[in-house]
Amino acid sequence: MTLGQELAPHLPFLRRYARALTGSQAEGDGFVRATLETIVAAPADFPRDVDPRLGLYAAFNRQWDATRADEDGAGGLGRLSRITPRSRQALLLTAMEGFTPEDAGYLMGCNRASVEELAQEALAEIERQPSTDVLIIEDEPMIAMDLETLVRDLGHDVSGIAVTHDEAVASARARRPGLVLADIQLADDSCGLEAVQEILGDFAVPVIFITAFPERLLTGDRPEPAFLITKPFQHSTVKAAISQALFFGRAAIPA
Template sequence: MDARSQQLLKQIPFLRRYARALTGTSGRGDELVGLAVPVALSDPDAYGLARHERGPLYALLNRLFDAEEMRPALPESGHPMELALVQLPEMERRLFLLVSLEEVGCADAARILGIGLEEARRRMAAAQEALRESLIASIMIVEDDAIIAFDLAETVRTMGHKVCGTATTMDDAIDTARSCQPTLALMDLRLAHGDSGITTAQVLRQTSELPIIFVTAFGDELTRRGLEHLGPVIRKPFTREQIERAITQAVFAPSREAQLPLLAALAGHEGSPS
């Protein structure tokens, strides 16, 4: 193997990581790298192999991706960050992947994408803001104790999420869910007027996959009735740390239907990627 081929071989793990994120799947990403390798070896100087540069290779992957008329695959995991990424405008998506996943400087990323530095900074800021907004959960609180409801709402807001509505009865909860379309509900088991949080959760689940966290002094009731699948339980009295941890797990967990690995950009990595 000659020196240029050896240099390209060292870049393959990084190229695979970017290509997989670019295409949305491991298989298509590896296919894209397979297309890039002979092109890079045909003109090693143009693709920075002698200078140990990765930028021209990233640009090549982008060109091949466009030439093949590929589109990023919809994320199979259902993870909120992956969904948010695929919904970004394509230039912003690629810029975010280069800067945040590949740790390319903004100026170098701008050159790879063929845009000016100021435009790259503006687009990167827009991408970050769009992702931040996409990851803000809209949370419904179903609790008939006003003090506890207030404490839950303050915890939600401190985390940067939104309280879309509060309810004290089953009818209130159903109406609130219908009007504000929450991404998560915090629900007591014993509600006003003798209403049941379990029945409320079952009614809500008939029309949606709304994640529910039960905050209750009667956590054994779910287990006794074999209804643990309705949602996790936080027992009263609770701490804010418990609520925060449960909300984070619910908001950022993949869907129940798929538990696939997250993008390297989300899960993080140590050392060279594989």
């Protein structure tokens, strides 16, 4: 099996991580593209003593760290203010991408204890985030109830729970939420993507999509979500995604 064949199954999920880290489909996919170009240019430098997925994320993180260093050296305070802190990076790697603290430490160039400390810092920051109204677009009652409980436990309010395209758009226009959690397939067989696009046509709001088939939205072929949760989900994953989406405070799908 070639190196490309080994890495291919992991690329959609690297895109998910990159988009959550940057808050943007375009920027995240750009980092992934640059990472792959670096690997193609020097395949002998790719680490072969670790799992291919771990090696791929390590190559990406080197690209990310180099960009951080360039931004820091340029003194771009405006740009730096939008770069994900290491604490959030540790939380995304463990809570969203499912790496162990040891593997996350390998990726971030630190030890397990440091990763755990950084992740705890991120969780403490989540608790300090200002509350907002959250619109839940989900047609499965148990999942909707689970999300509602989680959102309220984080200190946010639920502005509405919609199960169809029309309900979602009407609720968003009536309450103008500060965050949207959206399923892809809705009760009236409409697409959650279309409902969100219509909402974003009215006003900008961060959006997190929830789907059992994330790879379908991680191709880079069209405007796609920056924040994506896979069903079935862990509460820690939702918490990390909500925090990161609110951190950037921008629409998840480009206009």
